[in-house]
Amino acid sequence: MKYVVCLKQTPDTTELPKITPEQALAGNEGATLVLNPWDEYAVEEGIRLKERFGGETVALSMGPESVDQALRSALAMGCDRAVRLWDPSFADSDYWSTALILARGIEKDGGADIIVTGKMSVDGNAAAVAHGIACKLGIPLLTQVARVVDVSDGRITVERLLDEGRETVTAPLPVVISVVKEINEPRYPTFIRIRKASRTPIPVLSAADLNIAPEEVGQAAARVRWTHLVKPEPKKRQVTIIEGDTPEEKARKLLDYLMDVEKVL
């Protein structure tokens, strides 16, 4: 079995409020870049799949050399290998082109049985790349995956998290799954793995390696463009302290408030 985790490097969420729309549009956020928090769950699941069903887990990302840091984080958590896809022509690719590049990267690396992605990125928030990869590869996509129940006989069974509950579905391999945070608790890298990961060379595949023409990717091929970006007003929160002598009394007051005033229950 082979598992490929597609991941992205994004600004540290604690620094997101500092980033201006102009910086975001210019693609120069000036923030500390880390492994996209949603992708941490994907990396963890990729490693758990290997631990449960055997095989190899490969971390894959598109981006310039700075992205090696996110790939090394994945190696430090337990991925066996990492591959980076980069060519100057890849710059400013939209979700669709990014999906094409990742799909070609997976094919070039010999394919995969299960491709794992996070739900979305914390900067783009499109949640579209997983769909694009499945589409480009012509394989099924399972989104909102909250548990991998089983992988056997060439099929995967998962639980999907829906608004109303969970549903269990199966699909034939190969498959793309995009996972939600309920699926696992990402592990911390061990220091030994950090030491090894920091010294591991990460191979880079170029547009020529992936047989991608310049007009297929980058700004030229972009179907989606960010024309206007606005920062939402910070949420103004009002805090009400519930007074009461016992936790039970406070809980009762909270319940009354939620039912009578807010009417959410």
Next chain:
Amino acid sequence: MHFWFTEEHEMLRQTVREFAEREIRPRIRSLDAEERFDRDLLGRMGEMGFLGVCLPVRYGGAGMDYISLGIVSEMLEWGDTAFRETISVHVALNSLAIFQWGTEEQKRRWLVPQARGEKIAAFALTEPNAGSDVAAMRTRAVRQGDVYILNGEKMWITLADVADHFLIFAKTDPNAGHRGITAFIVERGMPGVKTGTIHGKMGARASNTGWIVLEDTPVPLEHRLGEEGEGFKIAMSALDNGRYTVAAGACGVIRACLEESITYAKQRVAFGRPIAEFQLVQQMIAHMQQRLEIATLLTYRVGWMKNQGMRNTRETSLAKWYATEAALASANDAIQIHGAYGYVNEYNVERYLRNAKGAVIYEGTSQIHTLLQAQYALGYRQDKPLRCELPPYDPEEWAREA
């Protein structure tokens, strides 16, 4: 000469910062209030490799360098002093002493389980009536054949009630002053070993601090670390490592004070402007930045010297003295910037001040370090080579599996 951290160092810093952010900071207020030591977190730290960070892989360590020990100390104390204290005691004062002075058999027996985090280690030098004046210790070790009989009391011992192994210093020759001190590895469970916790500390309240009593404790000969009478040198060389982690931890306190003061000063409005725009507030911020830079440079130079295998007693003393005083001053300023809010435990800064006070007392008071620096400058003090020096960092040797 260069001043940058490697990619490995940066990854380590990021990981420890995340660990402190997610695991320490959310629970530290209650741990501190309740004076509770978190054993679960200690277990997780052991699994990740904190407890053998700079020890070779073949001794159960992570195979990183001495600068990494500093980074771990700094970013843990950015979370809270209590967790850095565990590293100071378990790794720097105990494990590195065994690594430096122990026989191969002693390293296999005690160092390996300590580096893996399977056993926890403490360092017991101080006594109720012997702190800075180490030679005044009263704990006695009397040799009877292949066994030493230990009697005495140790106090202010970090991890006293948690540790499995204790590095105990005792007088084998009471008439020989500091030349009559010998070091022993004592295990919990040996006859006559009792420990207890001291409550009511001003700071580092989530750390375990206590006492150890030894009553006719028989300690076999193979538990003796180094030669008879070599204990003082072992203790002082261990303090070169312990003080380095204290200095690095102090950098973490200054960093935390600076970050939180900047955030608060930009949010808090007075006289129609954020207080960050007032020059007297800016002065305190500037001083914190200045102290952080100086403390960091002094501290990581020591880590670099350890990597090279250079003697660093003088430089470590200077780094520890400066960084801990700078942390105390920065915590004081951070409270001032936070105003009345800084005076209550709704914010972290009052805890930083309480924590920072301890570090100008333990591992050499600021007064001891002042005198040491004067003696070095005046030429009254010189460091002689030791029988066993701390091995310089060798990446290949450290990574070797067996």
